[in-house]
Amino acid sequence: NxxxxxxxxxxxxxxxxxxxxxxxxxxxxxxxxxxxxxxxxxxxxxxxxxxxxxxxxxxxxxxxxxxxxxxxxxxxxxxxxxxxxxxxxxxxxxxxxxxxxxxxxxxxxxxxxxxxxxxxxxxxxxxxxxxxxxxxxxxxxxxxxxxxxxxxxxDILRDNSSVIMTGITDLKDLNNNNVEHYKRINLNSSLESDDYEVFGSIISENNSKLEEFYVNFALFDFNGFYAIIKKSKETNIDVANCNIFWMIIGKPSKLSVFSPINRRNIIVKYCKIPITLKPKQLNYHGLNLEVPLS
Incomplete structure (x- = not known):
């Protein structure tokens, strides 16, 4: 040649x-x-x-x-x-x-x-x-x-959004008299990026979802995040007797962490939809999702 x-x-x-x-x-x-x-x-x-x-x-x-x-x-x-x-x-x-x-x-x-x-x-x-x-x-x-x-x-090499890890954290250190609660959740394995989303719910001791509370997640970093918990209705349930179920959604290639128990052949899609807030309304139903649920 x-x-x-x-x-x-x-x-x-x-x-x-x-x-x-x-x-x-x-x-x-x-x-x-x-x-x-x-x-x-x-x-x-x-x-x-x-x-x-x-x-x-x-x-x-x-x-x-x-x-x-x-x-x-x-x-x-x-x-x-x-x-x-x-x-x-x-x-x-x-x-x-x-x-x-x-x-x-x-x-x-x-x-x-x-x-x-x-x-x-x-x-x-x-x-x-x-x-x-x-x-x-x-x-x-x-x-x-x-x-x-x-x-x-x-599954690991696919650069798709996946359930990176899940967990259940107790809320024993919260004061039920407070209107709003901030709970820091630390991860056992540090991530290599803060480019992820967290979703979750407040659950009872027997793992039933509680509609009396709603939770948002914020202040993400490599080692964890905060859960912001509020009551959605008047209730006698003590938040300190509850747990929070959470899951992290992200790309394994960015986060360099992927829990083995969460690796299933599941396609994860999430979207953000703007809504108009109304006074004294806490629940919003009938949202049109871009991705149909099944």
């Missing part, structure tokens, strides 16, 4: 000896590889754990590998562009081409000089020192895993 790039000829001579075709139906990952993948999938920071694994094991799996030897050289090309490829097993033809390009020697990948006159000997000795000179038809390495692990990785 001869390719011109920015005034230089890039010469590549390949001697292809064997071609290996790998069918993934017959390729099985090692138990060790499956185990480290499973540990990463069960981690709160699964995306980071998977990146570390693929940095160690590799990101791609080639389904076609060519063994042989190759030589190369880069020389100035003051004339017009020369770009061509010749497939030949005739060493004399290769030597004639090198003569036309005024090239006296080539280099191995390790920098050893092979003189043009020694090409015959170089080819004859290739069987003793075969190297990978081509690989293509690449697929992501995790595609050789079993279906269950592949699907879990696909």
């Amino acid at each position: 001869v390719k011109d790039y920015e005034g230089y000829n890039h010469i590549l001579v390949k001697y292809k000896k064997y071609e290996i075709l790998l069918n993934t139906d017959y390729v099985k990952p090692t138990k060790e590889f499956e185990q480290v993948i499973e540990e990463a999938l069960n981690s709160m920071r699964s995306l980071k754990a998977l990146q570390d694994i693929f940095n160690e094991y590799g990101h791609l799996f080639p389904q076609r590998i060519v063994l042989g030897k190759c030589l190369k050289n880069v020389v100035p090309n003051p004339s017009s562009s020369n770009a061509f490829s010749i497939a030949t097993n005739d060493v004399n033809e290769i030597i004639n081409l090198l003569n036309n390009l005024n090239i006296s020697s080539l280099l191995t990948p390790k920098g050893k000089i092979i003189e043009k006159k020694d090409l015959h000997n170089w080819i004859q000795n290739t069987d003793n020192h075969l190297e990978i000179i081509e690989f293509d038809n690449n697929i992501p390495l995790y595609k050789i895993l079993k279906v269950e692990q592949r699907e879990k990785i696909d």
Whole structure:
């Protein structure tokens, strides 16, 4: 192959000896590889754990590998562009081409000089020192895993909004005599962004949703957020005997946290709808959603 790039000829001579075709139906990952993948999938920071694994094991799996030897050289090309490829097993033809390009020697990948006159000997000795000179038809390495692990990785790699984590926090430290309550909720695993939303409800001790209270969430940071709780109607229920159920919605790639128990094949969509507030009205019904609920 001869390719011109920015005034230089890039010469590549390949001697292809064997071609290996790998069918993934017959390729099985090692138990060790499956185990480290499973540990990463069960981690709160699964995306980071998977990146570390693929940095160690590799990101791609080639389904076609060519063994042989190759030589190369880069020389100035003051004339017009020369770009061509010749497939030949005739060493004399290769030597004639090198003569036309005024090239006296080539280099191995390790920098050893092979003189043009020694090409015959170089080819004859290739069987003793075969190297990978081509690989293509690449697929992501995790595609050789079993279906269950592949699907879990696909869920993590999708850049969609997901339920990042959920939790239930007690409200024992709140004073029922207050009209408005602020409850700080700290996360066990810090996030790497504050670009997320939180939704939730006030629930009873037996996990029933309480309509007597409503809650908003604000002041998001990497380590948690605040719940702002108010009564929506007069009630004898003591807020200190209640709990708050919350869930964080965001993109795993931004937050770098994704709880294993929340990874399901669920598409999360949320929207913000402006409404006109009316005096003495706390409940608003009949809102038209852009996304139909099912």
